[in-house]
Amino acid sequence: MRKLYSLLKYTLLILWGLTTLFPIYWVMINSFKPTSEILLNPLSFPTSFHIENYLQLSNYGNINFLKGFKNSAIISFSTTLLVLFLGSLASYAIARLNFKRANLINSFLVGAQLVPAFSIVIPALIVFKTVRLSGSYLSLILLQTACFLPFSILTITSFMKSIPVELEEAAYIDGASVLQTFLKIILPTSIPALVTAGIFVFLWSYNDLFMSLILLPLREKQPICVLLSLVSSAYGTNYGAMMAALFVTIIPVVVIYTFLQEYIVRGLMSGAGIR
Amino acid sequence: MQEKYTKKYKLWFLLPSLIIIGIFIYYALFATFYYSLFNWRDFSKYKSFIGIENYKYLFRDISFIKAIKNTFILLLFAVVFQIGIALVLALIVDTLRRGYKFFRTIYLFPVIISGSAIGLLFYLMYSYDYGLLNSLLSLLGKEKVLWITPKTALWAVLIPVIWQYVGFYFVIILSALYQIPQSIHDAAKIDGFSEFKKAFYISIPLIWDVLAVCISLVIIGTFKVFDVVYVITGGGPMDASQVLGTYLYTVAFTGQNQGYASAIGTVIIFLGIILSLIAQIITKRERIIYQA
Numbered sequence: 001m002r003k004l005y006s007l008l009k010y011t012l013l014i015l016w017g018l019t020t021l022f023p024i025y026w027v028m029i030n031s032f033k034p035t036s037e038i039l040l041n042p043l044s045f046p047t048s049f050h051i052e053n054y055l056q057l058s059n060y061g062n063i064n065f066l067k068g069f070k071n072s073a074i075i076s077f078s079t080t081l082l083v084l085f086l087g088s089l090a091s092y093a094i095a096r097l098n099f100k101r102a103n104l105i106n107s108f109l110v111g112a113q114l115v116p117a118f119s120i121v122i123p124a125l126i127v128f129k130t131v132r133l134s135g136s137y138l139s140l141i142l143l144q145t146a147c148f149l150p151f152s153i154l155t156i157t158s159f160m161k162s163i164p165v166e167l168e169e170a171a172y173i174d175g176a177s178v179l180q181t182f183l184k185i186i187l188p189t190s191i192p193a194l195v196t197a198g199i200f201v202f203l204w205s206y207n208d209l210f211m212s213l214i215l216l217p218l219r220e221k222q223p224i225c226v227l228l229s230l231v232s233s234a235y236g237t238n239y240g241a242m243m244a245a246l247f248v249t250i251i252p253v254v255v256i257y258t259f260l261q262e263y264i265v266r267g268l269m270s271g272a273g274i275r
Numbered sequence: 276m277q278e279k280y281t282k283k284y285k286l287w288f289l290l291p292s293l294i295i296i297g298i299f300i301y302y303a304l305f306a307t308f309y310y311s312l313f314n315w316r317d318f319s320k321y322k323s324f325i326g327i328e329n330y331k332y333l334f335r336d337i338s339f340i341k342a343i344k345n346t347f348i349l350l351l352f353a354v355v356f357q358i359g360i361a362l363v364l365a366l367i368v369d370t371l372r373r374g375y376k377f378f379r380t381i382y383l384f385p386v387i388i389s390g391s392a393i394g395l396l397f398y399l400m401y402s403y404d405y406g407l408l409n410s411l412l413s414l415l416g417k418e419k420v421l422w423i424t425p426k427t428a429l430w431a432v433l434i435p436v437i438w439q440y441v442g443f444y445f446v447i448i449l450s451a452l453y454q455i456p457q458s459i460h461d462a463a464k465i466d467g468f469s470e471f472k473k474a475f476y477i478s479i480p481l482i483w484d485v486l487a488v489c490i491s492l493v494i495i496g497t498f499k500v501f502d503v504v505y506v507i508t509g510g511g512p513m514d515a516s517q518v519l520g521t522y523l524y525t526v527a528f529t530g531q532n533q534g535y536a537s538a539i540g541t542v543i544i545f546l547g548i549i550l551s552l553i554a555q556i557i558t559k560r561e562r563i564i565y566q567a
Contacts, residue, residue, distance in 0.1 A: 228395055
């Protein structure tokens with residue numbers, strides 16, 4: 001009886017695990033089959049490994065996944081760096097502010113986190129039009145930075161608050177300036193928080209569809225997620241290519257996840273859930 | 276001396292972030308509300324003030340009503356199933372001695388993958404000729420099924436949206452369960468509580484504050500749903516799976532009616548905030564802090 005009960009528990013857990021793993025496995029094996037084989041045997045392991053599906057990705061009509069990767073890299077790395085740069089400066093200031101003002105800024109940031117992208121894109125488009133940035137990488141980078149900064153500042157601030165003030169005072173006494181103290185003492189000490197914030201900003205930026213779709217109408221500049229959203233209509237019945245497109249898109253994310261899982265879990269628990 | 280010296284720096288450190296957030300979040304939010312009071316189409320230079328006409332029209336707009344209805348259905352199912360499944364899984368894993376990391380790793384997979392990838396994945400699974408679901412049916416010797424019809428489309432998008440984030444709530448709930456002190460578990464054991472009884476009378480009441488936070492997160496998350504629905508059905512067929520996000524996109528960028536879309540954008544943020552406030556009031560209880 002006891003054993004049966006235990007078996008039931010594991011069965012439930014494994015069943016849910018199958019719902020998350022099996023679809024990805026299914027996409028992976030099918031991405032190595034020609035479409036005709038997918039239609040005949042959608043569930044079996046490929047009889048031989050074909051890479052034709054992957055070769056098509058760099059050139060399918062005007063959808064170029066290599067270019068998409070390049071665009072994604074430009075956008076996501078720039079956004080991450082900008083957020084970390086501005087965010088760590090702001091966090092340092094907030095961590096050492098007096099209580100009353102820090103509270104005010106805290107509400108400002110928490111409030112900003114609640115605003116969905118739907119309620120801000122149209123004015124953002126007008127702002128970019130006015131400063132002649134329409135359709136540029138920079139427009140998307142700036143908008144994503146604004147959306148992801150609040151979470152990053154809150155995360156980094158709570159870490160910086162735990163750094164003892166004595167550490168800085170020692171540096172001041174040795175004649176270091178505020179900037180030097182920040183660069184040589186505060187930043188290196190805060191690396192764990194910077195990594196956590198950085199991973200989430202990168203993932204959100206890489207995974208973003210809505211803002212990218214609206215701010216970058218030119219195919220030339222669109223990141224990978226936008227291209228992926230076009231695939232179902234543009235590839236017609238070329239299922240093999242769709243599977244390959246899907247699989248290459250999730251590879252970078254899976255790699256980051258495999259190596260940095262502990263940081264991701266820690267970040268999720270600090271409220272980085274829904275984006 | 277030091278204080279005065281650093282004060283000037285603090286302002287300069289803070290200012291760039293505050294300006295960017297101020298413009299793109301707060302100013303933009305106000306501007307959305309402002310635009311919602313105008314008849315404004317095709318991003319034209321000219322807009323005419325029409326007061327609350329756009330908001331009045333919302334009540335007569337069948338597509339909008341459908342989108343609101345669908346969003347609320349999604350919200351209800353997300354609260355029940357996302358948190359429900361996550362809670363059951365977490366309660367089970369809490370009773371295990373090993374395997375916690377293994378299950379956490381695989382349950383979090385969908386959480387970190389983009390909505391557009393999840394969308395395409397389900398699009399492929401639902402497809403008639405070669406989809407995963409129909410292959411499984413054929414394997415069992417059954418007829419193939421057309422999965423996306425006006426009647427089923429809402430369920431077809433609801434399932435992936437809910438499924439994707441179960442792992443996230445699982446992690447949050449499990450970490451709350453792990454904070455319950457061992458002494459409480461020991462006491463329950465001595466009193467002869469079964470695992471079921473312990474879950475209902477001890478674990479769930481003790482993590483109630485965390486479940487309340489989860490409900491607020493589900494509400495905020497539901498009003499942000501876009502990618503998965505956009506890729507699987509685009510809100511169709513015939514608005515069957517339309518949610519607020521996809522409808523706003525359709526109105527603003529296919530229908531080119533930015534004034535009306537701004538009204539929808541304003542409604543989205545108001546509903547999100549009001550509902551999460553209500554949820555917080557309903558679920559409010561004292562926070563439990565364990566003493567060593």
